Amino acid sequence: MTTLDPKTNAVSLPQAPQATNFRLPGPTPVPPQVAAAGAWPMMNHRSPEFTQILRRVTGNLQHFFQTEQPVLCFPGSGSAGWEVSIANFFSPADTVAVISIGNFGDRYALAAQSFGLNVTKIDFPWGQAADPAVVAEKISQIANLRGVFFTHNETSTSVANDVAALSKAIAAAVPDALISVDAVSSLGCVSVPMDELGIDMLFTGSQKGWMTPPGLMMFAASKRALEASKSAKLPRFYWDVNRALDAMSHGYPPYTIPVSLWYQLDVALTMMRAEGREHVFARHAEMGAYVRRRAQELGLKLFADQRFASNTVTAIYGPEGKDVKTFLKTLKEQDNVVFAGGQAKLDGVIFRAGHMGYATIDDLAEAFNAVERRMGE
Numbered sequence: 573m574t575t576l577d578p579k580t581n582a583v584s585l586p587q588a589p590q591a592t593n594f595r596l597p598g599p600t601p602v603p604p605q606v607a608a609a610g611a612w613p614m615m616n617h618r619s620p621e622f623t624q625i626l627r628r629v630t631g632n633l634q635h636f637f638q639t640e641q642p643v644l645c646f647p648g649s650g651s652a653g654w655e656v657s658i659a660n661f662f663s664p665a666d667t668v669a670v671i672s673i674g675n676f677g678d679r680y681a682l683a684a685q686s687f688g689l690n691v692t693k694i695d696f697p698w699g700q701a702a703d704p705a706v707v708a709e710k711i712s713q714i715a716n717l718r719g720v721f722f723t724h725n726e727t728s729t730s731v732a733n734d735v736a737a738l739s740k741a742i743a744a745a746v747p748d749a750l751i752s753v754d755a756v757s758s759l760g761c762v763s764v765p766m767d768e769l770g771i772d773m774l775f776t777g778s779q780k781g782w783m784t785p786p787g788l789m790m791f792a793a794s795k796r797a798l799e800a801s802k803s804a805k806l807p808r809f810y811w812d813v814n815r816a817l818d819a820m821s822h823g824y825p826p827y828t829i830p831v832s833l834w835y836q837l838d839v840a841l842t843m844m845r846a847e848g849r850e851h852v853f854a855r856h857a858e859m860g861a862y863v864r865r866r867a868q869e870l871g872l873k874l875f876a877d878q879r880f881a882s883n884t885v886t887a888i889y890g891p892e893g894k895d896v897k898t899f900l901k902t903l904k905e906q907d908n909v910v911f912a913g914g915q916a917k918l919d920g921v922i923f924r925a926g927h928m929g930y931a932t933i934d935d936l937a938e939a940f941n942a943v944e945r946r947m948g949e
């Protein structure tokens with residue numbers, strides 16, 4: 573048996589996948605500078621050098637969350653946001669309402685049920701946004717309501733709820749309920765001013781609008797939510813917000829964190845700050861408008877109620893007379909363009925174009941030129 577010397581490169585190693593025009597609504601492409609940061613040497617995560625990164629990343633996240641509250645980065649994906657927003661702020665059998673307009677709203681409700689909360693689900697048809705007046709009416713009838721959860725940008729249907737109108741309606745109807753917003757696929761691309769809107773829990777995932785690979789879930793809680801967490805009785809350890817905040821106040825994370833992802837997020841956020849928050853938001857608005865216009869020019873039908881169209885993802889019915897899955901397979905294999913399919917009941921019905929994070933109109937034009945070519949076949 574030969575002994576492998578890890579410092580030599582004599583073995584045949586797995587190879588990188590082929591680069592594509594990658595139009596998934598997460599994970600999303602990463603800029604070369606961010607990719608390169610993933611190869612930087614390891615650093616002690618309890619060192620003054622890491623404290624500098626932590627402080628810089630936190631400050632830049634606060635800027636995009638539009639909050640004075642500290643923003644925590646947990647190792648995990650967007651789904652961890654559901655768990656953190658539940659486990660830290662509620663007690664068993666607490667009553668909450670979950671507003672769902674699609675697959676991710678459904679999953680948020682499932683997460684709340686899994687923790688033994690008493691969940692009232694308020695559903696709206698897929699493709700529609702939540703109606704704030706209906707929500708207000710329904711939640712005002714629920715006794716002892718402790719929290720109201722909703723998805724800002726429903727990635728499965730490409731509908732963006734009116735986060736300002738919903739938060740306002742909820743606060744007016746049930747002032748004591750904590751408002752938790754899943755902004756996994758919108759934050760960093762679309763304005764969600766946490767403090768101004770009175771949002772209590774707000775979270776996102778690194779692989780969406782943040783030009784960073786999957787693996788970090790960024791989370792902020794209001795002062796009122798942190799106060800509630802002191803008496804909340806659901807068990808938590810790894811996802812404990814107060815433990816993480818305490819460690820962070822000393823400049824360190826509470827446990828070993830994915831150091832390389834932090835390097836990458838730090839670089840990505842620095843790039844986003846250089847571009848400018850308002851410019852980032854405007855670029856996403858332009859990309860959303862471009863995709864919607866281009867798809868319609870091609871004769872394709874959009875899935876979402878266009879009054880609430882998302883600027884980070886667009887759900888499009890498959891071309892008439894073509895099998896959506898075969899169509900997407902051809903685009904991938906022949907044109908190197910990768911779109912997402914539909915989820916749950918939309919599987920085989922729609923396809924989704926992601927336009928969040930590291931993307932430009934040129935990338936989208938190239939992708940839709942390929943769609944145009946294949947539609948003509």
Ligand SMILES: Cc1ncc(COP(=O)(O)O)c(C=O)c1O
Nearest residue numbers: 649650651676725727756757777
């Ligand atoms: C709105 C929304 N919430 C939650 C999630 C779950 O995130 P993850 O798959 O990163 O766990 C996603 C993922 O696409 C999402 O789009």
